[in-house]
Amino acid sequence: MAMDMTFLGTGSAYPSPHRGASALVLRTDGDCWLFDCGEGTQTQLMKSQLRAGRITKVFISHLHGDHLFGLPGLLCTVSLNTNSDPQQKLNFVDIYGPRGLRHFLRVTLGLTGSQLLFPYAVHELEPTSDQSPEEGQLSKEMTAESGPPHPQEQPGKTITLDVSSDSYLLFEDKKFVVKAFRLFHRIPSFGFCIQERDRPGRLKTEVLKALGLKPGPLYGRLKAGESVTLQSGRVVLPSEVLEEAIPGRKVCILGDCSSVLGEGPLRLCSGADVLVHEATLGNEHREKAVDHGHSTPEMAAAVAQACCAQRLVLHHFSQRYKPSSLQKEGDEDNVSELQRQAEEALQDSGVEVILAEDFLSLPIPLRRPR
Amino acid sequence: MAMDMTFLGTGSAYPSPHRGASALVLRTDGDCWLFDCGEGTQTQLMKSQLRAGRITKVFISHLHGDHLFGLPGLLCTVSLNTNSDPQQKLNFVDIYGPRGLRHFLRVTLGLTGSQLLFPYAVHELEPTSDQSPEEGQLSKEMTAESGPPHPQEQPGKTITLDVSSDSYLLFEDKKFVVKAFRLFHRIPSFGFCIQERDRPGRLKTEVLKALGLKPGPLYGRLKAGESVTLQSGRVVLPSEVLEEAIPGRKVCILGDCSSVLGEGPLRLCSGADVLVHEATLGNEHREKAVDHGHSTPEMAAAVAQACCAQRLVLHHFSQRYKPSSLQKEGDEDNVSELQRQAEEALQDSGVEVILAEDFLSLPIPLRRPR
Numbered sequence: 209m210a211m212d213m214t215f216l217g218t219g220s221a222y223p224s225p226h227r228g229a230s231a232l233v234l235r236t237d238g239d240c241w242l243f244d245c246g247e248g249t250q251t252q253l254m255k256s257q258l259r260a261g262r263i264t265k266v267f268i269s270h271l272h273g274d275h276l277f278g279l280p281g282l283l284c285t286v287s288l289n290t291n292s293d294p295q296q297k298l299n300f301v302d303i304y305g306p307r308g309l310r311h312f313l314r315v316t317l318g319l320t321g322s323q324l325l326f327p328y329a330v331h332e333l334e335p336t337s338d339q340s341p342e343e344g345q346l347s348k349e350m351t352a353e354s355g356p357p358h359p360q361e362q363p364g365k366t367i368t369l370d371v372s373s374d375s376y377l378l379f380e381d382k383k384f385v386v387k388a389f390r391l392f393h394r395i396p397s398f399g400f401c402i403q404e405r406d407r408p409g410r411l412k413t414e415v416l417k418a419l420g421l422k423p424g425p426l427y428g429r430l431k432a433g434e435s436v437t438l439q440s441g442r443v444v445l446p447s448e449v450l451e452e453a454i455p456g457r458k459v460c461i462l463g464d465c466s467s468v469l470g471e472g473p474l475r476l477c478s479g480a481d482v483l484v485h486e487a488t489l490g491n492e493h494r495e496k497a498v499d500h501g502h503s504t505p506e507m508a509a510a511v512a513q514a515c516c517a518q519r520l521v522l523h524h525f526s527q528r529y530k531p532s533s534l535q536k537e538g539d540e541d542n543v544s545e546l547q548r549q550a551e552e553a554l555q556d557s558g559v560e561v562i563l564a565e566d567f568l569s570l571p572i573p574l575r576r577p578r
Numbered sequence: 579m580a581m582d583m584t585f586l587g588t589g590s591a592y593p594s595p596h597r598g599a600s601a602l603v604l605r606t607d608g609d610c611w612l613f614d615c616g617e618g619t620q621t622q623l624m625k626s627q628l629r630a631g632r633i634t635k636v637f638i639s640h641l642h643g644d645h646l647f648g649l650p651g652l653l654c655t656v657s658l659n660t661n662s663d664p665q666q667k668l669n670f671v672d673i674y675g676p677r678g679l680r681h682f683l684r685v686t687l688g689l690t691g692s693q694l695l696f697p698y699a700v701h702e703l704e705p706t707s708d709q710s711p712e713e714g715q716l717s718k719e720m721t722a723e724s725g726p727p728h729p730q731e732q733p734g735k736t737i738t739l740d741v742s743s744d745s746y747l748l749f750e751d752k753k754f755v756v757k758a759f760r761l762f763h764r765i766p767s768f769g770f771c772i773q774e775r776d777r778p779g780r781l782k783t784e785v786l787k788a789l790g791l792k793p794g795p796l797y798g799r800l801k802a803g804e805s806v807t808l809q810s811g812r813v814v815l816p817s818e819v820l821e822e823a824i825p826g827r828k829v830c831i832l833g834d835c836s837s838v839l840g841e842g843p844l845r846l847c848s849g850a851d852v853l854v855h856e857a858t859l860g861n862e863h864r865e866k867a868v869d870h871g872h873s874t875p876e877m878a879a880a881v882a883q884a885c886c887a888q889r890l891v892l893h894h895f896s897q898r899y900k901p902s903s904l905q906k907e908g909d910e911d912n913v914s915e916l917q918r919q920a921e922e923a924l925q926d927s928g929v930e931v932i933l934a935e936d937f938l939s940l941p942i943p944l945r946r947p948r
């Protein structure tokens with residue numbers, strides 16, 4: 209199954225003509241999952257190879273505007289374009305994010321008379337009080353849902369921290385288990401861990417033939433891990449007729465943070481194929497970065513190393529860092545210096561460092577059988 | 579006093595890489611007044627010659643997302659950039675728009691923990707029930723202001739229709755009288771009439787000298803329209819010592835509409851130097867346009883003619899119309915055809931037709947004395 213990740217915005221604080229506000233798409237078999245949706249994301253999507261109409265899930269790491277202000281408009285435009293393209297199927301859109309997100313969407317869509325042609329649900333993560341300074345926490349008064357729900361709003365879940373695993377279970381299906389974990393920022397922020405399930409290896413057709421088994425439903429049951437008893441009484445174990453399993457990939461996408469909270473996130477992200485971490489400012493601005501709830505390349509590298517990630521992707525750069533393509537010789541703030549700083553911190557660790565830019569598309573290859 | 583108008587977005591329904599969502603800036607002596615603020619307006623502003631930090635007033639014609647979704651982000655970015663540029667003075671921002679706008683801003687800024695360094699007030703226009711179909715009207719439940727106001731939110735006015743003039747008085751000061759008027763659209767929509775006050779003509783210095791008057795405070799009083807009594811008892815009338823007055827300019831900017839409501843708007847816009855009117859679809863799509871609460875070039879032309887406007891500027895084009903610069907020969911939907919249709923409807927009327935494009939800047943020259 210093909211999997212890739214496309215960065216739609218890699219700037220922090222606000223969108224600019226050179227860097228969009230935070231947004232990235234993880235694509236699996238054509239389904240698009242959107243992580244954060246800063247203002248202008250819909251226009252960035254139009255410029256990319258991706259189709260907004262394929263978005264089935266949205267994950268909002270935290271409620272800062274540079275990660276959220278593009279969401280109402282994106283939903284409206286998806287609906288408008290669905291309308292004009294009858295080929296497009298109407299997706300149910302599941303939206304995950306911190307408490308307050310449901311009210312935000314209800315008010316922004318409601319007051320603007322925005323009609324949607326598809327149903328959506330907002331599943332809210334309940335933050336804990338140690339995810340931000342006190343002034344960054346929303347009062348119950350502010351998130352109380354006043355006013356009628358949007359006609360397309362379906363009931364959403366309230367998801368609380370599972371203390372034993374130090375994480376939030378967002379959903380699991382046949383292909384994926386998706387969890388969230390806590391980060392420390394100016395307001396409560398979350399990271400997401402997308403764990404693909406291991407898939408059974410290929411059927412050994414030679415062995416099956418030798419056992420006298422012809423292609424049919426039994427093949428499916430063996431592949432699904434069931435033992436099968438032949439008419440002769442012989443029990444065939446899946447392990448006899450299957451190649452080695454293909455381990456699932458793991459993609460971890462962290463929201464804005466100056467640190468992860470607790471050990472849970474590191475366990476959860478352990479061995480990630482890709483870890484996406486912010487690096488708002490260079491190491492030389494560490495104090496300022498931390499004051500604003502942000503990280504430097506060195507801090508991002510420490511997280512990647514603690515998780516034994518294979519690849520660390522940096523993004524969410526201060527708008528002072530122009531994209532490499534617009535960099536001029538002698539420019540003071542050089543984004544490639546951020547990469548160098550992370551690489552320096554990771555030397556000999558084997559972690560590869562990648563600098564995200566708007567529209568960078570990153571394939572996430574299948575793992576080899578163990 | 580220099581006055582000009584810059585179009586930041588001329589597309590309808592949503593922003594695209596080729597046309598921004600609705601926004602334009604009227605600039606008078608460096609002060610910027612923003613009319614509508616679709617998603618991406620802040621990025622369009624960055625690409626223009628204008629400075630977002632000079633915005634002192636915002637006017638929202640109606641609450642559709644393509645006119646509003648950029649406002650929370652714009653305010654945040656103005657604040658951030660004010661912060662980093664201590665030269666910039668902190669403006670009080672007055673925001674005018676339909677009922678519901680105050681709640682929209684309170685919720686979007688509040689839930690996102692958006693800090694602003696400047697105070698703002700939202701002055702709400704109370705629509706009448708004939709401005710839209712019933713389903714386009716907001717219930718009191720939806721606009722009820724729940725939750726605490728933003729720390730920077732100052733009390734705003736509620737402005738109701740002045741029945742005698744069929745208009746809403748937004749404010750008046752030494753230089754301007756600004757009113758709003760009612761339009762018919764899918765949801766309540768407004769137009770704005772910016773009337774510059776007439777200014778006294780220049781002092782006739784020869785005459786003043788002959789009267790024995792030396793430069794000083796008396797000059798100012800005469801210029802302000804006061805009569806002055808000399809020590810000799812001679813009364814000097816302003817009309818004796820002033821050149822002819824310079825008539826104030828009139829700029830009318832209409833929100834989305836399929837018609838203006840009543841005769842008041844036409845009287846108010848009478849003789850406008852510039853009338854900005856939407857033309858979402860060509861004449862051949864009139865039925866569809868009206869169904870969606872929009873206008874064709876012919877309909878816009880009829881309003882301009884009824885007002886005896888000097889110039890009609892068309893904007894808010896369906897995204898099917900590419901900008902002229904991207905138009906290819908043989909393209910089906912040609913935006914210059916919209917101009918032709920308006921010109922055809924206005925032939926012999928003397929009204930000039932201008933097609934807005936993103937970043938078009940239009941000077942509004944001083945009127946000549948009558």
Ligand SMILES: [Zn+2]
Pocket residue numbers: 220221230272274275464524
């Ligand atoms: Zn951010």
Ligand SMILES: [Zn+2]
Pocket residue numbers: 270272393464
């Ligand atoms: Zn943030």
Ligand SMILES: [Zn+2]
Pocket residue numbers: 590591600642644645834894
């Ligand atoms: Zn519109």
Ligand SMILES: [Zn+2]
Pocket residue numbers: 640642763834
């Ligand atoms: Zn509209």
